[in-house]
Amino acid sequence: EMPDLQTYSETTNDISVSVSPEYLNQQSEPSEDRFTWAYHVHIENTGSKTIQVLTRHWKITDIKGVSHEIVGDGLIGQQPILKPSEVFKYSSGTPLSTSSGFMSDSLLLIANDGELFRAVVPSFSLDSTQQIRALH
Secondary structure, X not given: OOOOOOOEEEEEOOXXXXXXXXXXXXXXXXXXXXXXXXXXEEEEEOOOOOEEEEEEEEEEEEOOOOEEEEEEEOEOOEOOEEOOOOEEEEEEEEEEOOOEEEEEEEEEEXXXXXXXXXXXXXXXXXEHHHHHHHHO
């Protein structure tokens, strides 16, 4: 789909999560310390239970080691339900005040048998210099 983007993947508790970050040149103002990324997330239920995403817990860390956390319901305003082998995809974005950083996440899920569990979203790096180099 986006072969030029690096993809980070991890599977925990039968939930496979892949993330592809993308530096948004047009929405970034390096002279004003504003660097903006999109990230494209692909979640697949590889298990045998139907599951629902309840909450997400993002941690965004910039190159200076300053991190902030975002806890919220669902994903882009939805709490998607995934039957076995179903996929949910979404894209979102984040600004940083430094030219690089990284994000990590976990999702709180509930299975149709009532079990609550977490799925890891792989840590992925946001590196504008890498993206800019790739254009030349």
